[in-house]
Amino acid sequence: MEQLTQLDAVMLARIQFAFTVAFHIIFPSFTIGLSAWIATLLVLWRRTGAEHYRDLARFWTKIFAVSFGMGVVSGIVMSYEFGTNWSHFSLVVGNVVGPLIGYEVLTAFFLEATFLGILLFGWNRVPPGLHVTAAILVAVGTLFSAFWILSANSWMQYPAGHRVVDGIAYPDDWLAITFSPTFHFRFAHMVLAAYITTAFVVIATGARYLLAGVHRPHAMTMLHMGLGLAAVLVPLQIIAGDESGRDVLHYQPAKLAAIEGKWDAGTDGPVPLVLFALPDEEQERNLYEYSVPYLGSLIVTRSWDGGFAGLKAFAPDDRPPVLLPFFAFRVMVGIGVIMFILVFWGAIVWARGNIERSRFYLRLASLSWPLGFLAVLCGWVVAEVGRQPWVATGILRTRDAASPISAQDVATSLILFVIVYAIVFSAGLIYMNRLIRKGPEEEQPTEGVANRPLMAAAAGPTSEG
């Protein structure tokens, strides 16, 4: 009975972590790209003097402010959750993972949070050069943050540079820890994902304005820059994702087997590519499988008949759950394909100079804003569920990582989180949508109207000197 309660507490803690981290990652995915976009616009404005760059920067800064605020507060939750819900994790890997998070706070959080003040409130109040610098520093801060958190997470995926004594991990080589084997492509994959996510929000917003026939110059700039960026980054992302998949093959074969839906233990090729199936963990086989021969080998091993281990090669206790990584991966890749099509279709339409008349394309593009977020969430589901049953592979199992707290306490806090996040998230979405509907303001706000949309963005040109 006691055992059962403890197990429930772990499950509830996992649900809570999944919920809070999924909620949180949405905002960094957006703000990493958005801060870079704002910094770019401000630099362009400084160099060309074209006012619409400035209007756009101002406009997106308002949305950034709302999004960043939600990211900050949901991020603070994460930094304490390691202790409240996962105290054993904190203890066992704290010597190694703790410092990485420490460096994130020191190099990223303060930088972002402090210069955010100048970015939001510095319009007309600080010298323009300082304002642009602040925007760049915020963007750099978000990148640093991504660097360290991916470093910590990659170490958990495939630990390196450490030793384990009496079940506790100790650091041996900080360079090897920081740049663990899976880090490089995972970091690239995440940063690209963040930029692409933002690009699609920008594209969708531009398309929305063109459809409505408003803010034409701004909309054209957004489409132009958004499509241009995505046209470069989406192909790069496919490469980064593929390379990251190669790392999974080498370092996390059980995760790969779950992603591919491959059951048989043997490593003989050729392996088909399972396009669709319903993996059945009880029977250890796929139901309703639809697959393409040889393609699995080709994609995973880059040879016509290469093979890799299936799930049965691993003890049931060492296998990740199959269903979630399997489907999440397919949704992620599917979104990647849709993005690829949208971007190149858009590029062609743009090149022919008739994007404003291609209403069908614009309508599709205007609906594309959630794509990046969905792909990011699915990608993290693949990464994190695929890592199970380990929280730090080979060192600590998830079931042993939780805090000694009662299932009831975890359930209470979980319910509270769900309620609070539901309120905050829907409000944030409504307000961001409201800001987007309103669109960029072409004139510089003056004192009279400055009390409007967002205190941050509306900080007027007053009290100078």
Added chain:
Amino acid sequence: MDAIAFWLPVVWAVLIATAVVMYVILDGFDLGIGILFPFARNGTDRDTMIGSIAPFWDGNETWLVLGGGGLWVAFPAAYAAIMPANYLPVIIMLLALIFRGVSFEFRAVSKPRHGAWTVAFSVGSIVAAFAQGVILGNLIHSVGGAASRSDTLVSQWTVPLSAEIDRLNDLVVLPEWLSLFGILCGLGLVAGYALLGATWLMARTGGGLAEKSRRQARFLLVVVLIFIAAVSLWTPLEHEKIEERWFSIPNIYFLWLLPAITVIVALSAWRAIRSKAEVKPFVASILLFLLCYIGLGISVFPLIAPPDLTIWDAAAVPESQIFTLIGVLIMLPIILAYTAFVYWTFLREGKVVAGAGYH
């Protein structure tokens, strides 16, 4: 224990203590604004109040992450013990900080129908402050706990009083994570943050709002002093280890200085508020916080987590502490410099005036 194994945890304890005190002072005054929100005269004043902290709150709150993160980095065993032990108060604090944090932007963007976020901002601030006080109380409670009662200079008076407190504790039924002492600390911290907020407004605003804040500060100073006295007495009475720390010989020969200085600072705070000084009341309030904080340090050092983990027991291995310490030594001066720069950028513009400047 070699020198490194001895000094590293001490350095880290000082660093974390610094991060926490930075947090308490910086987020203290902006949480204080939220605590004072219900008593503001009107919406314009509320806008000015929130405007006076809007560029800073995010950076201020980052010190909380550094405090929590630093605790994990340097003292994983303490982090792993304190957090689950304070599960609900920590979660409640985090949820309150969420409501308060998003309210800055939500409140502005939802105008003119922003009433709900005004309430969220205020309630979030109050609950976060209270929860922090409860956590503090629990921490003192759990590390200061029962030792064999020793004879100190004052034990002939404290024994009966302690018995009174025990009776009081038996009388009131509270959930496990809350105690009378925790409630006392929670209310004390709410009052303390409100005092910081009121004196901040005295320094940063003018006219009717500054005058109103001055009256609030005067009242709050008295309340805070009562709480300081109450917590200072209650702490040794209920926690024998702490009683021994303060009242045994020779400690008491030195330690009486702390309450004496506190009285002097309190008097000068009172005079500063009375004389309508602008910055002095804020500085004096910060000094009061620092003195209480030093008192706390004296009470618990070198214990860090229940039941009797010292900073040396709970420390991460030296490799981890050194690796992060290098980062701290490089980054902390930079952080302090640009934080000061951003404050200076906004503060040199002069006072926050209603309907202008920040809006």
